[in-house]
Amino acid sequence: MQLHKYDVVIVGAGGAGMRAAIESGQRARTAVLTKIYPTRSHTGAAQGGMCAALANVEEDNWEWHTFDTIKGGDYLVDQDAAEVMAKEAIDAVLDLEKMGLPFNRTPEGRIDQRRFGGHTRDHGKSPVRRACYAADRTGHMILQTLYQNCVKHNVEFFNEYYVLDLVMTEVDGKPRPSGVVTYDLATGEVHVFQAKSIVFASGGCGKIFKTTSNAHTLTGDGMAIAFRNGLPLEDMEFVQFHPTGLAGLGILVSEAARGEGGILRNSEGERFMERYAPTIKDLAPRDIVARSMANEVREGRGCGPNKDYVLLDLTHLEPEHIDAKLPDITEFARTYLGVEPYTEPVPVFPTAHYAMGGIPTNIDAEVYRNSEETVPGLYAAGEVACVSVHGSNRLGTNSLLDINVFGKRAGIKAAEYAATADFLPVPEDAAQPTQDLLDLMRNGKGDQKVAVLRKELQDVMDADMQVFRTADTIHNALDKIADLQERYKHIQIQDQGKRFNLDLLEAVELGFLLELAKVMSVAALHREESRGGHFREDFPNRDDDKFMKHSMAYLDEGAETDSVAGIRLETKPVIFTRYEPMERKY
Amino acid sequence: MTTQEKEAAEPASKVDLPGESGGGGEIPTYNLTLKVRRYNPEVSEEAHWEDYELEMFGTDRVLDALHKVKWEIDGSLSFRRSCAHGVCGSDAMRINGRNRLACKTLLKDLDLSKPVTVEAIKGLPCEKDLIVDMEPFFQSYREIMPFLMNEGHEPERERYQSQEDRDRFDDTTKCILCAACTSSCPVFWTDGQYFGPAAIVNAHRFIFDSRDDAGDLRLEILNDKEGVWRCRTTFNCTEACPRGIQVTKAIAEVKQAVLARAF
Numbered sequence: 001m002q003l004h005k006y007d008v009v010i011v012g013a014g015g016a017g018m019r020a021a022i023e024s025g026q027r028a029r030t031a032v033l034t035k036i037y038p039t040r041s042h043t044g045a046a047q048g049g050m051c052a053a054l055a056n057v058e059e060d061n062w063e064w065h066t067f068d069t070i071k072g073g074d075y076l077v078d079q080d081a082a083e084v085m086a087k088e089a090i091d092a093v094l095d096l097e098k099m100g101l102p103f104n105r106t107p108e109g110r111i112d113q114r115r116f117g118g119h120t121r122d123h124g125k126s127p128v129r130r131a132c133y134a135a136d137r138t139g140h141m142i143l144q145t146l147y148q149n150c151v152k153h154n155v156e157f158f159n160e161y162y163v164l165d166l167v168m169t170e171v172d173g174k175p176r177p178s179g180v181v182t183y184d185l186a187t188g189e190v191h192v193f194q195a196k197s198i199v200f201a202s203g204g205c206g207k208i209f210k211t212t213s214n215a216h217t218l219t220g221d222g223m224a225i226a227f228r229n230g231l232p233l234e235d236m237e238f239v240q241f242h243p244t245g246l247a248g249l250g251i252l253v254s255e256a257a258r259g260e261g262g263i264l265r266n267s268e269g270e271r272f273m274e275r276y277a278p279t280i281k282d283l284a285p286r287d288i289v290a291r292s293m294a295n296e297v298r299e300g301r302g303c304g305p306n307k308d309y310v311l312l313d314l315t316h317l318e319p320e321h322i323d324a325k326l327p328d329i330t331e332f333a334r335t336y337l338g339v340e341p342y343t344e345p346v347p348v349f350p351t352a353h354y355a356m357g358g359i360p361t362n363i364d365a366e367v368y369r370n371s372e373e374t375v376p377g378l379y380a381a382g383e384v385a386c387v388s389v390h391g392s393n394r395l396g397t398n399s400l401l402d403i404n405v406f407g408k409r410a411g412i413k414a415a416e417y418a419a420t421a422d423f424l425p426v427p428e429d430a431a432q433p434t435q436d437l438l439d440l441m442r443n444g445k446g447d448q449k450v451a452v453l454r455k456e457l458q459d460v461m462d463a464d465m466q467v468f469r470t471a472d473t474i475h476n477a478l479d480k481i482a483d484l485q486e487r488y489k490h491i492q493i494q495d496q497g498k499r500f501n502l503d504l505l506e507a508v509e510l511g512f513l514l515e516l517a518k519v520m521s522v523a524a525l526h527r528e529e530s531r532g533g534h535f536r537e538d539f540p541n542r543d544d545d546k547f548m549k550h551s552m553a554y555l556d557e558g559a560e561t562d563s564v565a566g567i568r569l570e571t572k573p574v575i576f577t578r579y580e581p582m583e584r585k586y
Numbered sequence: 587m588t589t590q591e592k593e594a595a596e597p598a599s600k601v602d603l604p605g606e607s608g609g610g611g612e613i614p615t616y617n618l619t620l621k622v623r624r625y626n627p628e629v630s631e632e633a634h635w636e637d638y639e640l641e642m643f644g645t646d647r648v649l650d651a652l653h654k655v656k657w658e659i660d661g662s663l664s665f666r667r668s669c670a671h672g673v674c675g676s677d678a679m680r681i682n683g684r685n686r687l688a689c690k691t692l693l694k695d696l697d698l699s700k701p702v703t704v705e706a707i708k709g710l711p712c713e714k715d716l717i718v719d720m721e722p723f724f725q726s727y728r729e730i731m732p733f734l735m736n737e738g739h740e741p742e743r744e745r746y747q748s749q750e751d752r753d754r755f756d757d758t759t760k761c762i763l764c765a766a767c768t769s770s771c772p773v774f775w776t777d778g779q780y781f782g783p784a785a786i787v788n789a790h791r792f793i794f795d796s797r798d799d800a801g802d803l804r805l806e807i808l809n810d811k812e813g814v815w816r817c818r819t820t821f822n823c824t825e826a827c828p829r830g831i832q833v834t835k836a837i838a839e840v841k842q843a844v845l846a847r848a849f
Contacts, residue, residue, distance in 0.1 A: 036668055039763050040675060045674070105749050140760075
């Protein structure tokens with residue numbers, strides 16, 4: 001076992017991790033540990049834009065952006081955090097421009113802006129142009145620009161190092177982070193990184209579902225590691241299903257397609273969003289559009305041989321306009337579905353896209369260990385975290401914003417903390433649980449296969465935990481997960497080598513997915529209301545009296561929640577500043 | 587690039603859809619032989635070809651075929667992949683002798699009457715099966731200083747840039763650093779010191795960015811004996827680029843810029 005020592009260790013090299021590294025790297029000795037090369041991170045798949053009230057093309061201000069974010073999240077948003085994000089959005093965009101990001105420009109040469117779902121002028125009056133963008137590859141440009149600036153600042157990366165555990169050391173009876181345990185993919189060696197500050201920026205867990213816009217590598221590692229170490233996970237029942245995934249594939253077609261004028265139609269050619277969101281129609285927030293689409297299909301107005309998708313119609317737009325603003329996503333339609341978007345509508349259906357929940361943090365990215373206290377030296381930012389700026393439903397573009405605003409804050413805070421703190425001792429046997437886990441996976445002689453279990457998990461989560469949920473479907477998912485967790489103990493992998501043993505890592509990742517699927521389902525079962533991305537057909541209304549609060553799930557072997565063993569569910573109050581909850585209509 | 591077009595008319599509430607909108611119908615299946623060049627120095631210093639007989643769907647990609655092998659036949663088959671739709675750049679490999687992304691290559695577009703061959707990209711050290719050491723590739727990238735350098739004082743708001751100036755380098759901003767171009771270049775195969783197309787593409791992205799002041803510095807670096815002049819204009823790189831970047835054209839523009847500055 002090798003031991004490394006850094007002031008700050010950042011886990012993950014997507015947008016949040018690299019934005020943190022740029023700040024931290026200039027202030028403290030920083031290492032970034034990432035399971036894939038930084039430029040492979042899924043930030044690069046984000047397409048449409050990053051909202052900030054620059055008011056470059058029409059009147060706008062950050063207070064409207066704050067309101068939209070809170071309303072979009074169905075009032076489960078912590079309002080102090082939304083305010084910070086909307087206010088700092090402007091500098092976040094300007095920072096990126098100064099770092100070199102090639103934004104599209106207005107005729108005057110300023111950063112151009114376009115419409116996006118749920119972003120409105122003056123508290124919902126009409127759509128507003130707020131999303132700054134670089135064609136339909138804004139995430140790609142953000143990822144590249146941040147990586148370029150990491151190169152500029154000589155940030156130290158450890159590529160293809162899988163972080164598999166967090167080392168916590170007791171100080172005055174309270175848990176504090178002292179390091180992380182990692183697995184070097186190239187050699188199969190386990191390394192321990194001792195650090196004063198640790199930042200989790202390891203992304204989401206979309207691979208719990210079959211139909212997803214997420215990368216294969218998004219297996220919720222950071223969330224699961226925190227959970228296994230006794231930290232809570234907040235609001236895990238809230239998953240965003242993006243309305244426009246390519247049918248059958250889940251590949252994302254940006255909301256920018258609708259921002260630029262695309263509309264959704266059912267098998268009768270109807271622009272059905274007129275019925276569900278009369279004011280902003282196709283630009284309603286994602287949870288509403290996704291449910292509307294699923295409802296059209298359920299009521300028999302789906303398209304195709306199995307009537308199981310709807311159509312995204314761009315045919316009324318000029319081909320030059322499509323080429324200038326939406327080149328990549330129209331190419332996806334051509335490549336993967338053989339559909340020509342100039343002349344044919346594109347088959348689409350909701351796809352699991354984003355986890356609103358995650359490791360709870362405050363506005364300084366400090367991780368909560370319960371509903372009141374934070375853990376000094378431990379930070380989280382980006383999709384792995386729950387600040388909560390997205391509440392129960394994230395608005396489009398706000399994730400690219402989140403990673404920049406809270407990634408930066410995490411990097412600064414982590415470095416500042418490291419400047420005042422001492423290293424905590426890492427126990428001699430810190431890597432033992434990881435070694436044991438790996439040995440167990442490697443030496444398993446059972447008859448179960450990782451790929452089979454994973455597929456069964458993804459199938460049941462698509463069937464029972466997608467846009468419509470009931471107590472029955474959730475129980476069904478939980479029964480299946482329990483069965484899979486039992487069978488997981490009897491897996492066998494084939495690759496017994498040390499080098500690039502991805503067979504072994506997929507087995508470890510499956511363990512993370514199963515654990516998180518259970519947390520997600522228990523939290524969904526307990527929340528007997530419908531809010532944002534969580535829709536319970538047996539409880540179709542929002543219930544502020546009982547559920548205007550965050551859920552906090554803990555690993556607790558002795559506990560039982562709604563007759564499910566092993567998880568303790570607590571709550572954390574929602575922070576209100578100036579916005580009273582109202583009915584959410586568009 | 588057009589911006590701020592006049593408001594388009596509101597689209598119709600209801601239209602007649604053309605019959606069978608959005609494709610559809612039964613998805614055909616195919617039988618094929620996937621021939622993969624396997625290499626694992628823990629087992630043998632020699633690489634060898636291994637055949638896998640697979641039944642796949644018409645919408646499947648080469649990546650799906652590789653996953654089928656890994657998940658159902660041989661878990662030790664090793665390859666990188668992440669996004670699976672052509673934006674992360676993890677899975678560049680040689681498919682039927684041409685550099686492609688496995689996740690962007692549809693099986694139905696290949697000749698399935700013959701085995702489909704898959705091997706690691708060339709010119710970078712093979713680590714295991716389809717995985718190569720990317721470090722030399724990223725080293726060249728870092729050497730061209732791939733970040734904006736601007737000597738003027740920072741404005742409070744954004745720097746202005748005209749749409750024409752922004753369009754000037756649009757093509758080379760698309761690069762995903764997959765190495766398909768560099769590892770398709772015959773010059774790079776014989777001389778690993780050559781910067782290679784990807785590094786030059788990324789230099790181009792900054793040299794032609796009106797906001798950047800370090801163009802001369804980068805041109806000086808690329809005027810080196812391992813720089814742009816090694817390019818023999820074979821166009822392999824342009825053909826290999828999964829993002830459709832006009833790579834050879836970008837290299838030619840950098841060559842012209844070097845000459846124009848006349849070092």
